Amino acid sequence: MERLQNEIIDCELFTCLKHLRGESYQNFMMNKLVPVVGNVCEANLGMDADVAAEMANEVEVIVNSAASTRFDERYDVALNTNTMGPCRLLSFAKLCKKLQVFMHVSTAYVNGEREGVVLEKPFRIGESIAAERARSDAERSSIPVLDIEAEIKLASRVCDNNDSCCQKMRDLGEERAKVYGWQNTYVFTKAMGETMLDVMRGDIPVVIVRPSVIESISNEPLPGWIQGNRMLDPLILSYGKGQLPGFLLDPQAVIDVVTNLTHTLLSPFSVPA
Numbered sequence: 001m002e003r004l005q006n007e008i009i010d011c012e013l014f015t016c017l018k019h020l021r022g023e024s025y026q027n028f029m030m031n032k033l034v035p036v037v038g039n040v041c042e043a044n045l046g047m048d049a050d051v052a053a054e055m056a057n058e059v060e061v062i063v064n065s066a067a068s069t070r071f072d073e074r075y076d077v078a079l080n081t082n083t084m085g086p087c088r089l090l091s092f093a094k095l096c097k098k099l100q101v102f103m104h105v106s107t108a109y110v111n112g113e114r115e116g117v118v119l120e121k122p123f124r125i126g127e128s129i130a131a132e133r134a135r136s137d138a139e140r141s142s143i144p145v146l147d148i149e150a151e152i153k154l155a156s157r158v159c160d161n162n163d164s165c166c167q168k169m170r171d172l173g174e175e176r177a178k179v180y181g182w183q184n185t186y187v188f189t190k191a192m193g194e195t196m197l198d199v200m201r202g203d204i205p206v207v208i209v210r211p212s213v214i215e216s217i218s219n220e221p222l223p224g225w226i227q228g229n230r231m232l233d234p235l236i237l238s239y240g241k242g243q244l245p246g247f248l249l250d251p252q253a254v255i256d257v258v259t260n261l262t263h264t265l266l267s268p269f270s271v272p273a
Helices: 002-009 012-032 049-058 075-093 129-133 137-141 148-156 165-179 185-200 233-240 261-269
Strands: 061-064 101-105 206-209 213-215 257-259
Touching: 002 012, 061 075, 075 101, 075 148, 075 165, 075 185, 101 185, 148 165, 148 185, 165 185, 185 206
Parallel strands: 061 101, 101 206, 213 257
Antiparallel strands: none
């Protein structure tokens, strides 16, 4: 309840709504929001069994944005969160009697080292960017088939959880990502997460969204608002404060920035208050 109050109800993002609702704002929000303790890295999402059963009877839309976004995350941690996390959530989704859609937030950078016009297509089991970009049959045959279960087993037996293990796991993630044509552990494990969703989805209506760089709100409800300080944020803040007067770039380069992603994702499901 403390996080719900501090991070959502008291968040400045809802200032307009607070002014609109006045003294009834607190009750309005509490009637709309139900906090549930959970963890996508745990069995049954770490939820209490009774709570999970109640949710399975009521939930109509699931939006999964849980992820480890650190580029050089430990391989075992990234696999558990970005690859297996969506699988656990989809398993729960299959229990939801009223489910209309399962929306998974991925990243545009699952496209790895692809170049040119890139079509939005799902990853299939065994596929990799490296094999896709191979210039000859001989080169393609030298690239191992991506076996996600084998990757999970590999990460589980690399080392014990000691002081030196953390760096070994980070190095392993970078190494495995590059073998298969991805730049880093983050995008590699996110791509494998997409693959697993495609394998497991069955009759569940799954939508995968691949945003690029997510930045601050452009207009409504609070221009310039953003949570956290990463990606382009340090550059923008430093430039705004005069600490970074300029930086080198290609004037012909195209940058893709998404503003107000939450509104974009949820607007199809919006209903009047």
